[in-house]
Structures are given as structure tokens and as C-alpha cells.
Amino acid sequence: MAFTIARKGSQNEERRVRLSSPFSFLMEVHRPMKPIIQSRAKIAWVDQGSRADEAGIRPGDLLVSVNGHPVRDIIDYEYHVSSPETSLVVQRPSGERVEVVFSNDYDPRLGLGFDELVFDGEKHCANKCIFCFIDQLPEGMRDSLYFKDDDYRLSFLQGNFVTLTNMGETDLRRIIDMRLAPLYISVHSTDDMIRRKLLGRKQTSPIMATLGRLAEERIRFHSQIVLVPGVNDGEALARTIRDLWSLWPACVSVGVVPVGLTAHRQGLPELAPVSAEVARSTLEIVHSAQKVCASRAGTHFVYGADEFYYLASLPFPPADAYDDYPQIENGIGLARLFCDEFGELESRLPVSVPTDLSATVVTGVLGARVIRDACDALNRIRGLDVRLLPVRNRFFGDSVTVSGLVVGRDIIESLHEQAARGNPGDFVVIPDVMLRRGETCFLDDVTVDDIASDVGVPVVVARTSARGLVESILPRWPDAR
Numbered sequence: 001m002a003f004t005i006a007r008k009g010s011q012n013e014e015r016r017v018r019l020s021s022p023f024s025f026l027m028e029v030h031r032p033m034k035p036i037i038q039s040r041a042k043i044a045w046v047d048q049g050s051r052a053d054e055a056g057i058r059p060g061d062l063l064v065s066v067n068g069h070p071v072r073d074i075i076d077y078e079y080h081v082s083s084p085e086t087s088l089v090v091q092r093p094s095g096e097r098v099e100v101v102f103s104n105d106y107d108p109r110l111g112l113g114f115d116e117l118v119f120d121g122e123k124h125c126a127n128k129c130i131f132c133f134i135d136q137l138p139e140g141m142r143d144s145l146y147f148k149d150d151d152y153r154l155s156f157l158q159g160n161f162v163t164l165t166n167m168g169e170t171d172l173r174r175i176i177d178m179r180l181a182p183l184y185i186s187v188h189s190t191d192d193m194i195r196r197k198l199l200g201r202k203q204t205s206p207i208m209a210t211l212g213r214l215a216e217e218r219i220r221f222h223s224q225i226v227l228v229p230g231v232n233d234g235e236a237l238a239r240t241i242r243d244l245w246s247l248w249p250a251c252v253s254v255g256v257v258p259v260g261l262t263a264h265r266q267g268l269p270e271l272a273p274v275s276a277e278v279a280r281s282t283l284e285i286v287h288s289a290q291k292v293c294a295s296r297a298g299t300h301f302v303y304g305a306d307e308f309y310y311l312a313s314l315p316f317p318p319a320d321a322y323d324d325y326p327q328i329e330n331g332i333g334l335a336r337l338f339c340d341e342f343g344e345l346e347s348r349l350p351v352s353v354p355t356d357l358s359a360t361v362v363t364g365v366l367g368a369r370v371i372r373d374a375c376d377a378l379n380r381i382r383g384l385d386v387r388l389l390p391v392r393n394r395f396f397g398d399s400v401t402v403s404g405l406v407v408g409r410d411i412i413e414s415l416h417e418q419a420a421r422g423n424p425g426d427f428v429v430i431p432d433v434m435l436r437r438g439e440t441c442f443l444d445d446v447t448v449d450d451i452a453s454d455v456g457v458p459v460v461v462a463r464t465s466a467r468g469l470v471e472s473i474l475p476r477w478p479d480a481r
Helices: 074-081 152-158 169-177 192-199 207-216 234-245 276-297 306-312 334-346 365-378 408-419 448-455 466-473
Strands: 002-008 014-020 043-046 062-066 085-091 097-103 112-114 183-186 221-227 251-258 302-304 352-363 382-390 427-431 459-462
Touching: 062 074, 074 112, 074 152, 152 169, 152 183, 169 207, 207 221, 221 234, 234 251, 234 276, 234 302, 251 276, 251 306, 276 302, 276 306, 306 334, 306 365, 334 365, 334 466, 352 365, 352 408, 352 466, 365 382, 365 466, 382 408, 408 448, 427 448, 427 466, 448 459, 459 466
Parallel strands: 183 221, 221 251, 251 302, 352 382, 352 427, 427 459
Antiparallel strands: 002 014, 002 097, 043 112, 062 085, 085 097
16 A cells, blocks of 8 residues: 655645555655635545555545545545545645545555535425425424435435436536436426426426437436326326337336325325326236337336235236336335245244234334235234234325335324224334334434333334344244344
8 A cells, every 4th residue: 555645734834744554665646735625525434444544534534636526426436536546635624635645556445434425415406396295294394304306416326216307418428427327217207298297397308308318328227207197197108108118228117106195285286196096097007018018128117106006906916027126116016025025934934932922013004905914924823913003194194105104103193092902012013114214213203212112112123024024023033134
């Protein structure tokens, strides 16, 4: 390893510090310092013993540039540090600047970590979508929930669906040049008039022209259609699917999801919910398109959300209808995945438990349909009593049925109602999809501990899967890991 540090203090005094290692030769590199650049790329951690650590870079330092380039996001950072030689300019909390030059001959990893993925601020959504879920949130929730991002960088980095409406030629060129794929794009409709209505905009760039350019440059993307009855359903939906199919294989998949309407739509456009009839007609269009795509290219290409099958009272399709589950993060195929996974586990379940055990399993209304059979199978184990508790969504409204939008206060209320009929058992099981990622807090800021304290029994957080359910109830199950 080899690097040289150049410092410039408050008195414009320049000095060079050599740091060497027996692993490599010392690079004699010293560049004049540029004027201080304000940076938001705050270094959150430095791996102990890493090259950055040995160079004296510390948490709290600001990363100003890499190889002379400002660092707008983690994409810039990863792209520029992959060069044969890496020059970092960091700024101390005191204002002192330090330039460190690394040789990447044997290992490009520097050991820097960041809490944020974008450093220049997430791009705010400029649309006024008639179905925007954030506009339907009640007042009094934490500020972060009201922020609407529409940032193509988060589409690439995290799989967020974006509309591309706030993207200019520079952004598009960056996507192409840096091969930022796959992207996740909210199309909704390829008819530009319908799309403008859905997005609440008077003018938008023709979406097929933008998607066509991405396809020509072999930039892969997944797409999404939020179905709004009377707006982009029926023939408009069929046309959108056909148009997107014309861009395959660049357009990898299409996910069709029902519009989500909460009880907090005061002052917003009046929209009809997805009825059983609309759900069935939508699935007819999806299934018809799947047959064409499968016969021509061996992929089903377009997939309907699990909610459509729930609303239409239709069975969930078999696993092969979802191919490799390209839209699983969009709630498409989760039900089938759960059912099939539990089917594989069921034959290995114990006949009995050593001591009597009872548990309440919390789920959303839609989730109850999915896991009911699993709970029935668990109840066939002698000594085990599993009680399924579908939680009605009072917070957002009865039309919201997915487990991921169940809030803590509704769980508490449902558990109290259950307690009036009998105790919740030895413990309560809650799926982790209800919680903020990596935390123990629900959307309404109620915590797991709050629920445990209120109902007086332990609360176990389970992975949202069949194995996760079984392991949460039978932690000493022989197959548990």
C-alpha cells in the first residue's frame, strides 16, 4: 500500500506527509490544493485497519472529491475509486483539507462507509399524481414519510420506482455512460395524455421515446403500472403492455398493481377503488398477455399483484407463472413464494411440542388469506395453539389490506379486542415487513416494546417468509437456522 498526504492549513501552509507500508512502493504524489468545496459526503465510518484508516481518514470527515471530481453520490464514489490511482480530497471538521493518493494495484477497496447514498440531496418528485399515497397520509406522522423522491439514482441503487419526469439530458447521458441498470420505472401508461392525467402534469416528455432510447442503449429496466379504474385500465392497459413488450428484452418485466386509496383523501381527486370486477378483468388482460409473451420468448413478462387475486377471489398462480420473481419487491408473487416454501417445510414439522405452547400471529387482511393454511397445519402439532389475528387497517382505511402498512396502534387495538375473547397466548408474532427496515418501529412510531408492554406478553419479530413464521413459533425446531 502506498499513499501521500498533502495538507493545507489555515495559514495556507502546505506540508506533505508520507505514509508507507511494506505491501507496496511509496508513491510521490503532491498536487496543489483547490479552493475548499462544500461537500455533503460525510464519512460515517472507516473500517479498522483499512487503507483509509491507516491514512488517517476519520468518521466525520467530508469527502470533497475523488480524482478531481466532485462526489454527488455513492455512484460517483464507486466509479472513480476503481481507477488505477485514486486521489481523495477530504475536509476535516476544522476546515483543514487533506489529499490522499492511493495506488489500487492490488486492492481498490479503501474502507470508507457512508450513511447516505446520495450526497447532493435526493431529487424531489415534481409530479402531482392523482393516486399519490403520500398525499393520502394523515397529519402528525414523522417528516421523513412526507418526502417524495423521484431520483433515478435511488432507482438504480435501491430499486425505487421513478417516473423520469424530472430527468434532463445530462441525467440520461449519465445513465447510459455509466451503465446504470437495471432501473425501475413507473410508466403507468404509454398513452401520454393518460400518463399526464395520472401524474397531474400539463406536459411530459413522450415516455416511449425515453424508454426507446434506453432500450437502444441496452439499458435494462423494470416497469410498473399503478392501475386506476376508469383511467388506465381496460384497453389502455392492454396497449401499455403491448408497447412495453415491444421494448423487450430491455424492458425486463411489467408489474401491475392496484391503486392504493386511504381514508385520508380530503381535497384530492375522487377515484374509484379496484373492485372485484375490475380485478378480474385486469387479470384477464394480464393472463392473455402472458400467454403471448411466454409463447414467443419463454417469459411471462407481465405480472399482476397478489392483491388482484385476493380481490377477484382467484387462486394465486403457480410458481412458474412468476418466472424468477422479478417484481417480488413490488408485492408480486409473495403469496405463491410463501405457500410453496411452507409446502416444502410442512412434512418436516414435529408431531408434537415438549410443552404446551400458544401464540398469536399478527397479519394484514390480505396476509391472512396467504398464511391461514400454514397456521392450520401448525395447529395439527400436538400441544401447539396458533391463533391468526388479521388486523383491520383503521389507520389508513379498510381498503388498505397489505401487511406492510399495518401500524402499531391498530395492532394494539386488535390485540385488546382479542383479549376480550381470550388471552393472546404465550407470545405475539409480528412479521418484519410491518417495521421500518432494520428497526423496531412501525409507521406510526409505535415500537415493538410498546406493544409488548401494552398487552403484557412478549412480542417476537419474524422474517416475512414461511420459514420465518415457523422459526418464530418453534425456535428449537430441528430445521431452524
